[in-house]
Amino acid sequence: MEAKQQVGFCSVCFHLSAEPVCEICSAPNRDHNTICVVADSRDVIALERTREYKGKYHVLGGLISPIDGIGPDQLHITQLVRRVSQQSIKEVILAISPSVEGETTTLYVGQLLKPFTRVTRIAFGLPMGGDLEYADEVTLARALEGRRDLD
Amino acid sequence: MYLKTLHLRQFRNYRDQQVEFFAPKTILLGDNAQGKSNLLEAAELLATLRSHRATRDRELVQEGEAIGQITATLEKDTGLTDLAIALRANGRRTVALNGETLRRQLDFLGVMNAVQFSSLDLDLVRGGPGQRRSWLDALLTQLEPVYAYILQQYNHVLRQRNAFLKQQRKDGDRPVPVSFVDEAVPAVELLAESAGSEAIPPDATQLAIWDAQLAAIGSRVIRRRARVIERLAPIAQFWHQAISDNKELLEVNYAPNVGLEQDDPAVVQQAFLAKIQQRAIAEHYQGTSLVGPHRDEVEFTINQTPARQYGSQGQQRTLVLSLKLAELKLIESVVGEAPLLLLDDVLAELDLNRQNKLLETIQDRFQTLITTTHLGSFDAQWLKSSQILTVEAGKIRPS
Numbered sequence: 001m002e003a004k005q006q007v008g009f010c011s012v013c014f015h016l017s018a019e020p021v022c023e024i025c026s027a028p029n030r031d032h033n034t035i036c037v038v039a040d041s042r043d044v045i046a047l048e049r050t051r052e053y054k055g056k057y058h059v060l061g062g063l064i065s066p067i068d069g070i071g072p073d074q075l076h077i078t079q080l081v082r083r084v085s086q087q088s089i090k091e092v093i094l095a096i097s098p099s100v101e102g103e104t105t106t107l108y109v110g111q112l113l114k115p116f117t118r119v120t121r122i123a124f125g126l127p128m129g130g131d132l133e134y135a136d137e138v139t140l141a142r143a144l145e146g147r148r149d150l151d
Numbered sequence: 152m153y154l155k156t157l158h159l160r161q162f163r164n165y166r167d168q169q170v171e172f173f174a175p176k177t178i179l180l181g182d183n184a185q186g187k188s189n190l191l192e193a194a195e196l197l198a199t200l201r202s203h204r205a206t207r208d209r210e211l212v213q214e215g216e217a218i219g220q221i222t223a224t225l226e227k228d229t230g231l232t233d234l235a236i237a238l239r240a241n242g243r244r245t246v247a248l249n250g251e252t253l254r255r256q257l258d259f260l261g262v263m264n265a266v267q268f269s270s271l272d273l274d275l276v277r278g279g280p281g282q283r284r285s286w287l288d289a290l291l292t293q294l295e296p297v298y299a300y301i302l303q304q305y306n307h308v309l310r311q312r313n314a315f316l317k318q319q320r321k322d323g324d325r326p327v328p329v330s331f332v333d334e335a336v337p338a339v340e341l342l343a344e345s346a347g348s349e350a351i352p353p354d355a356t357q358l359a360i361w362d363a364q365l366a367a368i369g370s371r372v373i374r375r376r377a378r379v380i381e382r383l384a385p386i387a388q389f390w391h392q393a394i395s396d397n398k399e400l401l402e403v404n405y406a407p408n409v410g411l412e413q414d415d416p417a418v419v420q421q422a423f424l425a426k427i428q429q430r431a432i433a434e435h436y437q438g439t440s441l442v443g444p445h446r447d448e449v450e451f452t453i454n455q456t457p458a459r460q461y462g463s464q465g466q467q468r469t470l471v472l473s474l475k476l477a478e479l480k481l482i483e484s485v486v487g488e489a490p491l492l493l494l495d496d497v498l499a500e501l502d503l504n505r506q507n508k509l510l511e512t513i514q515d516r517f518q519t520l521i522t523t524t525h526l527g528s529f530d531a532q533w534l535k536s537s538q539i540l541t542v543e544a545g546k547i548r549p550s
């Protein structure tokens with residue numbers, strides 16, 4: 001509990017971080033031109049376990065869900081658009097679970113980012129609302145590899 | 152298929168009751184409120200995971216208990232299957248097949264099939280469109296279990312979209328004149344047109360996505376409903392004609408809210424989106440979804456007259472019986488095995504002609520569970536090849 005209270009959010013990608021800028025964002029050897037967008041910090045952890053992905057992340061902090069009163073304004077979407085429009089990002093990968101809310105969020109974010117860069121989404125073989133968090137490393141790695149352009 | 156055993160533990164008013172079925176027909180005989188319908192309800196749950204009378208699992212679990220269980224052995228052409236449902240007063244139900252708990256409840260559907268027929272089914276004709284939709288949905292779920300998932304997705308998207316529309320209306324803070332709360336008022340459209348760009352909702356991007364999601368999943372619902380009615384209608388017509396001695400022509404017609412010109416996913420989706428566009432202003436003012444299969448209707452006409460308003464009692468009874476017989480036949484032909492028939496209190500209400508038509512159809516092919524308070528109330532033929540069980544205060548014994 002004590003430790004948790006000290007953890008804040010990275011000011012760049014909104015991943016959990018004790019420092020103002022997280023380890024991933026400040027790592028010099030990572031690919032600066034690719035951003036992987038996820039709903040939650042747990043998804044970052046899951047994707048890091050695959051050791052496949054070398055780019056940066058952006059944590060939205062949830063999914064669009066009008067029932068729960070969550071709209072784009074409640075998520076870190078403006079910050080993402082700013083990041084993408086102001087830096088030379090070559091690809092944004094949307095790695096969001098294919099639930100109803102995940103699909104809406106994917107399409108929404110995709111629409112906003114398309115004018116600036118190439119937008120892809122991971123291939124989800126997991127039927128019926130599989131969660132990133134519960135997918136094993138091999139499945140996740142394959143999902144990343146099989147990503148396709150968002151249409 | 153044949154239900155060989157049924158074991159109810161802490162289910163409704165049954166503490167611990169094992170039942171063995173050994174005849175094509177089983178008559179459950181007992182006074183009121185002894186547990187006859189409860190037993191049929193257990194069979195219904197095994198087939199559909201739904202009960203037409205309980206809204207929450209808590210009602211199904213014996214009062215004062217935390218967990219209730221239904222277990223059964225079903226014999227099919229492919230062999231024996233053990234089915235189990237655990238219901239909880241607080242918490243989610245779990246289901247198992249052959250001792251293995253399933254991760255997805257969807258995989259439990261389609262193992263056992265049953266057609267339920269109770270005196271309440273007259274509401275199918277007399278009640279509102281919602282009743283006909285749930286009947287259709289329950290049938291579809293048995294024919295293609297994935298439909299349960301599609302429908303659940305649709306309802307989920309619908310709830311999200313409704314929440315979004317409601318919230319947009321609030322954000323827009325535009326007073327809605329009472330006269331405009333009614334749907335299909337062209338004046339609303341006119342007014343909004345004059346309001347110009349102001350009528351465009353602030354988050355058009357998100358709305359367009361909800362529209363697309365609703366149309367995509369909604370089209371799947373529509374196409375499946377259309378398909379099942381297309382197959383069911385001629386069978387129901389045949390039976391209605393037979394029972395009415397060729398005097399009556401029954402037509403069962405699917406009246407989808409979004410017109411179905413062609414059974415092509417892209418075409419249906421286009422029509423869906425076009426209708427949403429048409430109704431956009433009204434939806435915005437009312438803050439709710441006005442387009443989609445949640446507004447579908449199934450129409451029954453007898454000799455071209457709507458059965459709901461103009462059908463006589465007898466005609467309506469014939470209609471419902473014809474629908475049930477059609478369900479039996481359709482499930483049998485799609486699934487490849489005869490489903491169970493669950494007759495709750497309904498037999499005594501049918502006259503001899505209708506009773507006999509029913510009997511001719513089921514013969515010994517469809518395992519039938521029948522509840523009644525008096526054996527004398529139906530034709531003696533039913534007693535042939537029947538097993539009679541007495542139900543008393545949650546206990547069952549041979550009589």
Ligand SMILES: Nc1ncnc2c1ncn2[C@@H]1O[C@H](COP(=O)(O)OP(=O)(O)OP(=O)(O)O)[C@@H](O)[C@H]1O
Pocket residue numbers: 162163164165181182183184185186187188189190209210211212213214496522524542
């Ligand atoms: N959760 C429950 N726990 C204990 N008893 C219950 C529960 N739910 C229902 N009952 C009891 O079950 C009885 C009703 O059983 P059921 O509906 O099967 O009657 P029935 O034999 O079909 O009667 P009828 O001939 O009137 O239709 C009632 O006595 C009711 O109190």
Ligand SMILES: [Mg+2]
Pocket residue numbers: 187188189495496522
């Ligand atoms: Mg009853």
Ligand SMILES: [Zn+2]
Pocket residue numbers: 010011012013014015021022023024025026
């Ligand atoms: Zn960071």
